[in-house]
Amino acid sequence: MVVQDIINHLHDLAPLAYAEDFDNVGLLVGDKNQSITGVLVTLDTLEAVVDEAIEKGCNLIVSFHPIIFKGLKKLTGKSYVERVVIKAIQHKISIFAIHTALDNAFQGVNSIICDQLNLKNKQILMPQKGTIKKLTTYVPKANANDLRQSLFKAGAGNIGNYDNCSFNAEGIGTYKGNKDSNPVKGERGTLQEEEEIQLSLTFQKHLESKVLKTLFEAHPYEEVAFEITTLENTNQHIGMGMIGELDQAQSEQDFLQFVKDKMKASSVRHSRKLNKPVKKVAVLGGSGGFAIGHAKASGADIFITADLKYHDFFSAENDIVVADIGHYESEQFTKKFLVDYLSKKISNFAIILSNTNTNPVKYL
Structure with missing residues (x-):
C-alpha cells in the first residue's frame, strides 16, 4: 500500500475540490508513491506528533489541520512549522491535511x-455554490443508452437525493469530414445526416475529469461535441x-x-x-x-x-x-472519526489514533 491509496479513500469521503480557496489541503510533505509502514491520525501535526509517528513506525501522518498554511521561504528550524517539516523530511514521513474539505463534507x-x-x-x-455541473453532448440514437449508462457509472446523473438523472431530446445532426477524417458513420467528404440524442446529465464538480474521460472512451464519434456548464442549484450535501x-x-x-x-x-x-x-x-x-x-x-x-x-x-x-x-473542543472528535473511517476501508492495515493532545489553549 502506498500513500496515494490512503489519499484516494480520504478523497472519497471529502473531495479536496470542495476545500475553501484560502486553505492548503492535500499532500504537504512526502511522496505519494511511497510504501506505507503505518498511518497516524491527528488533529494537528506538531513535533510531538512526528516523534509519536517515529516511535510507532508510521511514515504517513493524516492531519486535520495543515502544518503548512502560508508559504515557507526557508527551512532553518526557527519556527515550529519549519521544525516539523524538517523532521518529517529527515525521517521520510509524509503529511496529508484534509481540513476544510472535511468541514464541507456532509459526513464531516x-x-x-x-x-x-x-x-x-x-x-x-x-x-x-458552484459545485453542480452539467454535461451536454450529442450521440447517435443507437448509441445513446450505452453512453448514458457509462456516464451513470462514472457518477454523472446525480442531483440531491436522485440518481440516474438525464435529459434526452431527439434531433438531426449533420457533419462532413475532411480528407484527414475517419468518420464512424458516413464517408469523408460527404454530408452526413444522423438521428442523434442531445444528452444532458448533472455531476458533482470533483468528478469532471472522470466524467470527461468516460465520455471520450464511450462515445462512438471520432470528434466529440460537448459543453459543460455550472448550475445555480443549491447542493444539499x-x-x-x-x-x-x-x-x-x-x-x-x-x-x-x-x-x-x-x-x-x-x-x-x-x-x-x-x-x-x-x-x-x-x-x-x-x-x-x-x-x-x-x-x-x-x-x-x-x-x-x-x-x-x-x-x-x-x-x-x-x-x-x-x-x-473552543476551537480544539469543536473538532476534537474528528481524528477518531477518520481512524474509524479508514479502518473500515482498510481492515487489514493498522490505522493509529494519535495520543498527543495538540490543544494549545489551557484553562485555570
Whole structure:
C-alpha cells in the first residue's frame, strides 16, 4: 500500500475540490508513491506528533489541520512549522491535511458535532455554490443508452437525493469530414445526416475529469461535441456548518450544560439567554463567527461554534444564543472519526489514533 491509496479513500469521503480557496489541503510533505509502514491520525501535526509517528513506525501522518498554511521561504528550524517539516523530511514521513474539505463534507466535522449532540434531521447550513455541473453532448440514437449508462457509472446523473438523472431530446445532426477524417458513420467528404440524442446529465464538480474521460472512451464519434456548464442549484450535501434538531426541546441552561459535557469543553462562552426553549441547533466546527447571520436566518435557537470575538456576541441581537466552546473542543472528535473511517476501508492495515493532545489553549 502506498500513500496515494490512503489519499484516494480520504478523497472519497471529502473531495479536496470542495476545500475553501484560502486553505492548503492535500499532500504537504512526502511522496505519494511511497510504501506505507503505518498511518497516524491527528488533529494537528506538531513535533510531538512526528516523534509519536517515529516511535510507532508510521511514515504517513493524516492531519486535520495543515502544518503548512502560508508559504515557507526557508527551512532553518526557527519556527515550529519549519521544525516539523524538517523532521518529517529527515525521517521520510509524509503529511496529508484534509481540513476544510472535511468541514464541507456532509459526513464531516459538523456532522460529527451533530451526532455528538444527538441532533436529527441534519442539513447543511451554508451550501457551497458552484459545485453542480452539467454535461451536454450529442450521440447517435443507437448509441445513446450505452453512453448514458457509462456516464451513470462514472457518477454523472446525480442531483440531491436522485440518481440516474438525464435529459434526452431527439434531433438531426449533420457533419462532413475532411480528407484527414475517419468518420464512424458516413464517408469523408460527404454530408452526413444522423438521428442523434442531445444528452444532458448533472455531476458533482470533483468528478469532471472522470466524467470527461468516460465520455471520450464511450462515445462512438471520432470528434466529440460537448459543453459543460455550472448550475445555480443549491447542493444539499456540500457546505459549511450544519443544522439539526433535538428530539425534545430543552431550556437554554440545560442545553448549554449538555453541550459542555458532551463536547468536553472546559468552559462555554455565550451571549445573553433569551428564555426560549432550544429545539433547532446550528453548529460550525472551528472559527464560525462569519456564520452567525446564516444561523439566525436558518431559524436556529442556538449556534454552537468557536473563536468568537467580543463583537460577535453583539451580532446575536437577541435573535439567537451564540456559544463558543473552543476551537480544539469543536473538532476534537474528528481524528477518531477518520481512524474509524479508514479502518473500515482498510481492515487489514493498522490505522493509529494519535495520543498527543495538540490543544494549545489551557484553562485555570
